[in-house]
Amino acid sequence: MRKSKSILIIDDDPDMRVYLRKLLEGMGHEVHEAEDSLSAEKKLTAIYPHLILLDINLENENGFNFISQVRKIDPHRRIKVIMISSLSSKKAIELSQRIGTNGYLIKPINNNILMxxxxxxxxxxDLLEATIVDQNTSRLTAKCMGQVTKISEVELVLRSKIKFSEKMKLNISSKFLKKIEIDRAQFVIHRPSRDVQPGIYDTDVSIVGLKEKDLKGIRSLKTKKA
Known part of the structure; x- marks a missing residue:
């Protein structure tokens, strides 16, 4: 079953769109953007996304009003909608629930809460599964939601709830890595994780053992972004 999703970000703040795009693409999802309700409606009918991240205060329309357009196109509510807003009032949250959204996130967006x-x-x-491999200790398997926030031909950055403090090998199982055909590589941590925010850490993971032909998947990602 396909686990990566098509996601439409609707927000008139370009910085927020860039932030969410990087975050979601790092998780292996297909991301589309719209800055207002007019462009959003066109993209909605063209791509029919799995999920919409919708800002309440759009430039030319209230985000709540746009929900009615979504439901006309998708009367069976297959498209999930998460409202995003700087408003934390009980009234706004209750209104969001009444009109049938699937979630309400308050800006600034907490990565962990979004996931x-x-x-x-x-x-x-998809869940990322990391197995710590160390012959001198017990074998430990930890499952957590994680994301690849950056990847090159020699290294990736893994963002997760796990903080690593020493050099070790990892066996990583991920739909995203399998899709770009590097899931059979060896993954090695060479330095301690960095704090991103409370309980969330970035870890630099070396990609070892890939041949020239195995790098096509990573290079194709760079080509798409260029």
């Missing part, structure tokens, strides 16, 4: 919300409303999302 948890997405996993809750779309339970077939």
């Amino acid at each position: 948890t919300t997405m996993k809750k409303i779309m339970p077939d999302l």
Whole structure:
């Protein structure tokens, strides 16, 4: 079953769109953007996304009003909608629930809360599984939601709830890495994880053992972004 999703970000703040795009593409998802309701409606009918991240205060329309357009196109509510806003009032949250959205996130967006919300409303999302391999210690397997925030031909950055403090090998199983055909590589941590925010860490992981022909998947990502 396909676990990566097509996601439409609707927000008139370009910085927020860039931030969410990087975050979601790092998780292996296909991301589309719209800055207002007019462009959003066109993209909505063209791509029919799995999920919409919708800002309440758009430039030419209230985000709540746009929900009615979504439901006309998708009366069976297959498209999930998460509202994003700087408004934390009980009234706004209750209104969001009444009109049938699937979640409400308050800006600034907490990465962990976003991933948890997405996993809750779309339970077939891919989980990253990391296994610590060390002959001198017990074998430990930890499952957590994680994301690849950056990748090159020699290294990737893994963002997760796990903080690594020493050099070790990892066996990483991920739909995203399998898709670009590097899941059979060896993954090695060479330095301690960095704190991103409380309980969330970035870890530099070396990609070892790939041949020239194995690098096509990573290079294709760079080509698409160029």
